[in-house]
Amino acid sequence: MTFVLPTKSEIASAAQIVYAAMPPTPQYQWQQISDALGAEIWLKHENHTPVGAFKVRGGLVYMQELLHHLPQATGVISATRGNHGQSVAFATRRCGLAATIVVPHGNSKEQNAAMRALGANLIEHGNEFQESREYAIALAEEQRLHMIPSFHRDLVRGVATYWMELFNAQPELDVVYVPIGQGSGICAAIAARDALGLSTRVIGVVSSHALGYKLSFEQKRKLESPVTTQIADGMACRVPDDGSLEVVLRHADDVVAVSDDEIRAAMKLLFTATHNVAEGAGAASLAAAIQAGAMLKGKKVGLPLSGGNIDHQIFAKVLQP
Template structure:
């Protein structure tokens, strides 16, 4: 077990840099789930994620000689910004290797903090390999995003803050490489050993889930998930050993469930949270936990650095899945009044037209016909069924698309 004094020392070390984020009661999520839910809002951290804690603690402990050579790391984005911010604070060189598919938001944010960004590899593990090669060839200090004692201890300062504010029965923590849950579980078991720590992984990056269940390293062949912050292919044995000792369980959520949680947090909690940060809420919303109702549950919202394009996609898909948006196409006779006849029907049933596309030159059409495509704002499944019924009664054969 990492000594409690190490976490206290780290907290003092990062005190003037890191924001003590809110742990606040979530009334709507609590009412919906039957638990007392408290959200630890690390999405409101200075760099938009908890990673600043571990990165700063690690770099703060380097010698002057080590700092003079510069630092390097591999990251999908949040650790990158933590390292870049910390390096800028100490006035030292920082190189960050990111996977080629890293969202532009995270790339630009890292560059804005003064770090040099190199895009390499299809995922974190390939970027890590390239970064280690550069560290060796350029004699740079490598700052590991999760398999490093000082990084783990820095992340564990979250637990100290949570323990001071609320007495929690369970804490849900996102899991990728395992640095966050290693720190939080170690600190919690030192102070509040009866609190159960549950990890949450994405189905598209489930190596740690299978490793935990099988009690041995089980790497994945590939990763694919909207939760890019926890998209780790290979399991690090150091972190797995800590997790096996202090973590009580790990559950799994898929991308649809994660997207639903992101949208829920945006709509109901007014919080912008990235996919990785929303997995704990996804586990609650989709009943992944076998926990007695009425328990106090803390959920770590690990970050809020979501790409705007991804957020837009999640919103659009969420509106369709919740029957608040409907899209269809149908064929009209291409003559004056045809479109008005269709829109009159939609007006009478209270459907708001938000997009129209009129095409009369498609090679699939008969002469004199036109394809009309429409997107409607609707009020739920009953409203959509009414729209379908009225259009069918009027003789329209609609083809819905998503």
């Protein structure tokens, strides 16, 4: 079935849900970053949401629609590496529902603590996201919980609200770079661009240590790829989602890959130039823009700082000379 992108009016209705819980996030042109890239760089600060990442927007919209269509729902379950889980826990707490979140062993300690603080019942299972996801699906059936997927149209509707903020503020962007995990971010960017009738190029960014979406984009078919990234948890996708991949294949202008070392360099530049903390996936868009180099000279570029949730010990190592 063809995935239908959210319309302008649907994104506007999602914004009403989002803004009941949080204000719009800012977008700034940080001069040191613009100077470093030789382009006009606009940074969208999704690290300033109540959970430090863009995912909360999708969680709020999804939960509102769930209660509308299934008012008898009492509990939900999902799998995550962190930001999606925080968004689910934040939204369910506002709605009075119970949330169970499954994470892989070795997941971020600070992400786990944040999800527990928001009231989630946290379960550790598996060594990677896909194993956690499959276990969550089994638990959902066993315990009669509603399984929240990592990709869904209502999640995309919510996430698209931040892209509408950026595109409305800066409608003449030549290109935006969007990190890809399970795909809600890039699909939301495409939905907002198309809803506003803009010509901005949308380029997806994957980890060079998790190439599923890039290989699939290049070969025009779904391909799995092993995950070995050590810094970009939010991009640690082994199996592309069918719905988001369809949108990427139809509408993305390109998909590029950045290494862990390139991401670390981008995290460090973000901190030294703006004193904002970026997690690995949160800095991937800047890493891709740095990689593009002279191709962006004189261009107007939009980059989401899509999340700032990184354990302090890991971040301290990134900042070391």
